[in-house]
Amino acid sequence: MTVLLLRLAGPLQSWGAAARFARRGTENAPTKSGVLGLLAAAQGRPRDADLSDLAALRFGVRIDQPGQRLRDFHTAHHADSGKSMPVSERFYLADAVFVAGVEGDTELIEHLHQALGAPCFLPYLGRRSCPPSHPILMGDPLNGSLEDALRNAQWQASTWYLDQLERAAGTNGASTDTASLDLLLDCPPAQTPHLSLRDTPVSYDPRHRQYELRGLLTDRTAPPPRHDPTVGLRPANLPTSDTAERSPRTP
């Protein structure tokens, strides 16, 4: 299986999963429908195109920097007629950074990778008004499992956020808990999901958008160090004769 990792960072992001009427909420992490929509747009698929191949991809997110929730009391007027639009509340995540990954067939992933390099429609982070602040691609597709890729990807949080964490850890004792990142992964059919969201896209057709329920598994991962010189190195074998002597834990 091949994995494509995406960096979703921007001043504002908004990932709605259950927004109806005038209150347009956001989840705490990118939704599958939002990210697959970004990929489909990069490929140039029309709104009513078939999505079954994308929806079959395994999807996961790592929350590198949770960001803050921002409420926008939205009082827009129509650009031509000047009539006021319905008053609505829109929620955004400010200063958030996520690593999202999709795992699937090598050919499709390669195609998505190329499409993101030269996207047909511009990518945005959940809502058209939320452009990304960093390149979305995080390098070439990787071999292996989605979970490993998400655990091993470099920590994408901004420097000011890391400094803030460090200061917080300094003032209230060394709490290592502050430095673990949340993982949200698609739940395999055999397991019981921890959460469920209605965000597997069936159709983006504006006349009749359809989404299916998706089970999620949550997990935490220690952030990978920013510079790990031991990547790809083989542990040196101990000389077999004196293993017991060298072991620090002989009773």
Add this chain to the structure above:
Amino acid sequence: MYLTRFPVNTARTEARRLLGSPHFLHGAVNMAFPAAPPRDDQAPRVLWRVDHHSGSGRADLFIVSPVRPDLTHLSEKAGWPTLEEPGWTTFAYDEFLETLTTGDAWSFRLAANPIHHVRKSGTSKDSPTKRTAHVTRRHQVGWLLQRQQQAGFEVLRKPADRQLIPGHDDGAGDEHEVIVHDRLPLQFRKREEAGSRNDVRLVRVTFDGRLRITDANALRRTLTHGLGKAKAYGCGLMTLAPVR
């Protein structure tokens, strides 16, 4: 050559004592080898560095050495001695060094002691010079750039559109893919009774950046012999990691 990673348990008093003084840590690293490490300038030497992981309070001690170290003493005092897994991991560094080829790009980290020699203004050429630390980021980066060619690498240049002042090729201090952080003036005592006049003082900085190998043999030498001064005190060890 071996590369060893030892995770430090910073909750232990002994670990704090060691991390607080490069002098004590130097002693502890030396004691990992039954025979005293050679002081021959032409032979690879023992190099070490402590990487602090921001936010988590965790730290790793990295050691590059010609012989395999035994860190049992450190594990018992500053590690997790009762866990089943060994308290440290030694990697076969020779294999890795062999794979380095000219033209490859790597990300690097180097803890170093950037210094220059100054002479009091107005004094004659014969008067002695004084070893002085570079203080500003620009001088510290300049120190690294000055040594890169002989050390077998070149720090990658930033594309013009990512520079602070695009197209400004000299003077802005932002043309290369390198940052300087953890700038730390160190002062520590070698012996209990000595006064503060005899303290060791040095400035240690950490460079993080990306490089391209220009001379694989020279870079191998840099990675195993160290770069710059104060190698006994946790400076001079450069490590490579895959570019992201």
